[in-house]
Amino acid sequence: MGDSSFESGCNTEGTLHISPPRxxxxxxxxxxxxxxxxxxxxxxxxxIIQWHHFxxxxxxxALLGYGASGTFLTLARGFLLRHFASAFVLNAALFGLSxxxxxxxxxxxxxxxxxxxxxxxxxxxxxxxxxILTPPFFFAANxxxxxxxxxxxxxxxxxxxxxxxxxxxxxAVVLLLFWVFPLDALVIASGVGLAAASxxxxxxxxxxxxLVVLLAIATAVPWLFVGRxxxxxxxxxxxxxxxxxxxSGAVQIEERSSPLGLLSVVRSPEVPFRHVPxxxxxxxxxxxxxxxxxxxxxxxxAINRWDGSRDSLGFLDYVPSALPYHxxxxxxxxxxxxAGGGSEVLQAxxxxxxxxxxxxxxxxxxxxxxxxxxxxxxxxxxxxSVTVHAEEARxxxxxxxxxxxxxxxxxxxxxxxxxxxxxxxNESYLYTIEALQAYxxxxxxxxxxxxxxxxxxxPRDEVKLFATxxxxxxxxxxxxxxxxxxxxxxxxxxxxxxxxxxVSDSEIAALRQFCDERSFDLAYYPGIEARxxxxxxxxxEPYFFEAATVLLNPERDAFIRRYKFExxxxxxxxxxxxxxxxxxxxxxxxxxKGSGGLSLLDMGYPILIxxxxxxxxxxxxxxxxxxxxxxxxxxxxxxxxxxxxVFAYFFAIGLAFMFTEIVYIQKFILYLGHxxxxxxxxxxxxxxxxxxxxxxxxxxxxxxxxxxxxRAAKMIIAVSAVYALIFPFLFDSSIALYAPVKxxxxxxxxxxxxxxxxxxxxxxxxxxxxxxxxxxxxxxxxNGCASVVAAILATVLAIHVGQLWLxxxxxxxxxxxxxxxxxxxxxxxxxx
Numbered sequence: 001m002g003d004s005s006f007e008s009g010c011n012t013e014g015t016l017h018i019s020p021p022r023x024x025x026x027x028x029x030x031x032x033x034x035x036x037x038x039x040x041x042x043x044x045x046x047x048i049i050q051w052h053h054f055x056x057x058x059x060x061x062a063l064l065g066y067g068a069s070g071t072f073l074t075l076a077r078g079f080l081l082r083h084f085a086s087a088f089v090l091n092a093a094l095f096g097l098s099x100x101x102x103x104x105x106x107x108x109x110x111x112x113x114x115x116x117x118x119x120x121x122x123x124x125x126x127x128x129x130x131x132i133l134t135p136p137f138f139f140a141a142n143x144x145x146x147x148x149x150x151x152x153x154x155x156x157x158x159x160x161x162x163x164x165x166x167x168x169x170x171x172a173v174v175l176l177l178f179w180v181f182p183l184d185a186l187v188i189a190s191g192v193g194l195a196a197a198s199x200x201x202x203x204x205x206x207x208x209x210x211l212v213v214l215l216a217i218a219t220a221v222p223w224l225f226v227g228r229x230x231x232x233x234x235x236x237x238x239x240x241x242x243x244x245x246x247x248s249g250a251v252q253i254e255e256r257s258s259p260l261g262l263l264s265v266v267r268s269p270e271v272p273f274r275h276v277p278x279x280x281x282x283x284x285x286x287x288x289x290x291x292x293x294x295x296x297x298x299x300x301x302a303i304n305r306w307d308g309s310r311d312s313l314g315f316l317d318y319v320p321s322a323l324p325y326h327x328x329x330x331x332x333x334x335x336x337x338x339a340g341g342g343s344e345v346l347q348a349x350x351x352x353x354x355x356x357x358x359x360x361x362x363x364x365x366x367x368x369x370x371x372x373x374x375x376x377x378x379x380x381x382x383x384x385s386v387t388v389h390a391e392e393a394r395x396x397x398x399x400x401x402x403x404x405x406x407x408x409x410x411x412x413x414x415x416x417x418x419x420x421x422x423x424x425x426n427e428s429y430l431y432t433i434e435a436l437q438a439y440x441x442x443x444x445x446x447x448x449x450x451x452x453x454x455x456x457x458x459p460r461d462e463v464k465l466f467a468t469x470x471x472x473x474x475x476x477x478x479x480x481x482x483x484x485x486x487x488x489x490x491x492x493x494x495x496x497x498x499x500x501x502x503v504s505d506s507e508i509a510a511l512r513q514f515c516d517e518r519s520f521d522l523a524y525y526p527g528i529e530a531r532x533x534x535x536x537x538x539x540x541e542p543y544f545f546e547a548a549t550v551l552l553n554p555e556r557d558a559f560i561r562r563y564k565f566e567x568x569x570x571x572x573x574x575x576x577x578x579x580x581x582x583x584x585x586x587x588x589x590x591x592x593k594g595s596g597g598l599s600l601l602d603m604g605y606p607i608l609i610x611x612x613x614x615x616x617x618x619x620x621x622x623x624x625x626x627x628x629x630x631x632x633x634x635x636x637x638x639x640x641x642x643x644x645x646v647f648a649y650f651f652a653i654g655l656a657f658m659f660t661e662i663v664y665i666q667k668f669i670l671y672l673g674h675x676x677x678x679x680x681x682x683x684x685x686x687x688x689x690x691x692x693x694x695x696x697x698x699x700x701x702x703x704x705x706x707x708x709x710x711r712a713a714k715m716i717i718a719v720s721a722v723y724a725l726i727f728p729f730l731f732d733s734s735i736a737l738y739a740p741v742k743x744x745x746x747x748x749x750x751x752x753x754x755x756x757x758x759x760x761x762x763x764x765x766x767x768x769x770x771x772x773x774x775x776x777x778x779x780x781x782x783n784g785c786a787s788v789v790a791a792i793l794a795t796v797l798a799i800h801v802g803q804l805w806l807x808x809x810x811x812x813x814x815x816x817x818x819x820x821x822x823x824x825x826x827x828x829x830x831x832x
Contacts, residue, residue, distance in 0.1 A: 065137025070781015156698025713818025
């Protein structure tokens with residue numbers, strides 16, 4: 001490649017022009033958009049081929065690539081700047097060519113996350129995946145970091161282009177996933193990277209100009225590679241879908257994709273599905289033919305063949321979740337949260353419900369039941385008594401003014417997924433104290449809230465749910481919880497009922513009859529005696545009864561602390577209902593490894609911690625590695641002091657930015673209705689408006705950076721304090737608005753905060769470039785490595801201390817950075 005444009009960026013004395021070409025800034029935006037799209041796509045792809053908790057590893061990978069780039073640019077700075085144009089184009093092209101290829105190669109690694117804790121070889125596979133997937137992020141970061149150095153007097157403009165592009169990429173990739181499958185979206189992201197290379201070739205007037213045509217044609221290479229190789233997603237063999245397709249005659253007959261999940265419909269005529277969780281062995285009614293619908297290869301929901309007759313649905317009266325219908329008056333009004341394939345809706349139809357509101361998050365699932373397989377499903381979603389809503393459960397309840405006789409929360413996750421702890425890191429607002437309070441507030445007098453969960457031994461989520469219900473009733477001041485709770489257990493599932501009122505003697509009699517006829521066990525009802533528990537599906541001890549008894553007396557706090565699993569009730573501030581891990585359990589499980597003790601562990605949290613440790617170690621190496629090279633250039637002790645200052649400042653703002661971003665993503669999940677929408681909107685808003693702040697910062701002279709950093713830090717703290725006061729009122733008053741209006745509200749709230757958050761990094765970098773230019777790429781790497789640690793550490797802290805304290809930590813870091821910058825400014829120090 002030619003590099004004649006290097007002289008075009010300099011005057012005759014070699015002084016750099018202040019501003020990069022606009023077309024080059026567009027190329028920076030393109031590569032930044034493609035890199036963030038690639039990151040989000042990897043999160044989505046690994047949710048399909050592995051499990052959800054690998055999303056955190058994808059964030060780590062992205063930021064490790066940026067950290068590694070900072071080190072590389074520090075070491076090779078002189079050579080790369082002399083060949084800036086060629087280096088930029090080459091790295092952009094390498095990103096485009098490697099992003100799709102690296103993922104396809106990575107999924108061939110025989111990695112099994114379920115064996116991480118007892119097979120050391122799996123750690124080698126995990127590291128190999130890291131190594132394979134990191135290069136695209138490294139190449140993208142090289143483009144951006146090189147531009148910072150090449151046009152060091154216009155860092156604010158470059159940073160603005162970087163953030164704005166990333167923001168657009170975050171939003172665009174989510175919208176794209178509504179139209180194409182994730183693997184196709186990955187190919188498009190690769191093409192955007194190659195388009196960035198083409199733009200840079202033109203912007204930098206490289207020779208020969210005709211070569212830009214070849215770069216443009218190269219955007220088709222990823223398409224050809226995927227198409228010719230027959231590449232496809234390969235879910236791990238231990239997922240439910242993979243196991244099901246091994247059954248003789250099982251065949252996938254339909255597939256739907258959206259940002260909310262990849263839905264796979266499977267027919268198994270030779271070995272029929274019998275997916276009725278908790279079905280009593282006493283059931284006299286056969287289970288009809290079913291289609292299995294898998295979400296991201298797991299979490300199966302069944303579509304039942306229904307001929308329209310009520311009698312054929314009798315099997316749905318022989319599961320624990322049918323209990324409330326035997327305690328309610330005729331023709332109840334029912335709300336089903338998590339309608340899925342329609343089993344709970346059919347159950348309500350069987351029990352002659354007057355009206356059924358069925359809420360399902362994924363419109364594709366509704367479409368499958370109501371259109372593609374409508375005849376098979378007996379047009380259940382078109383039944384006169386049924387109204388279907390494509391909404392998130394909490395958002396629907398918050399916006400609704402209706403009152404119900406029964407609110408039924410369906411069993412939404414697969415048993416194998418639940419057992420593996422794959423949801424441990426999900427922010428689930430469905431089972432928090434505040435959620436249960438909201439459900440109870442929508443019950444008619446005498447109505448019931450019914451929640452069904454899998455039976456797991458030793459018990460964990462069932463016990464945590466009971467503890468949450470006790471706390472919700474206590475906070476609601478609607479009577480003593482011991483008079484309002486009913487808990488039963490089958491061989492596979494348990495159902496907890498919370499009544500809006502005291503449980504009556506007639507209801508207790510109906511409860512006993514229901515359990516006797518179906519061989520279910522009583523776990524709790526007002527006045528239960530120990531001899532009534534654990535009679536049919538016998539456990540070693542009456543665990544459920546004992547837990548319920550203790551959780552309803554003043555000793556419950558001590559019981560929660562000493563319980564082997566984490567069963568503290570989840571809250572909206574700490575919405576991690578499925579996080580049950582405690583460190584003492586790890587040592588016990590390791591001691592019992594030969595007896596299968598490790599299978600008791602929930603995998604999500606240990607993997608998160610392992611990722612944090614790996615990322616921290618690698619980050620330290622990436623940050624400290626250049627020190628021996630930089631130190632001699634910096635002049636002995638003064639140089640070391642300068643490096644410490646640079647490290648402290650850029651590491652602090654890297655942590656603070658990421659902490660703040662993650663807190664607001666988590667806060668807006670409930671408001672916007674889905675984690676992916678929150679990620680897309682909040683991330684796009686933060687990046688775009690932070691880019692505007694960076695563009696404004698570009699006007700500030702480097703010697704004034706310290707004062708403006710201090711002002712920006714004060715504004716970040718002030719705006720966040722105001723938001724902490726108004727958010728509860730704002731959410732309650734506007735959550736019923738249409739989705740586009742809520743998106744506008746979120747962006748309006750993010751704008752002023754993100755604007756000021758976009759200033760500390762470019763201001764600090766510009767000041768550093770004016771005084772100690774050799775440290776600029778190192779500072780860039782420090783910030784990237786801080787973000788690596790922060791992306792994972794933020795989740796760990798949110799689990800343990802909650803979102804509020806995490807935000808307090810972020811604001812404290814901004815305060816320290818702002819104060820330090822102002823102090824150094826007054827003292828004439830070289831760094832911000």
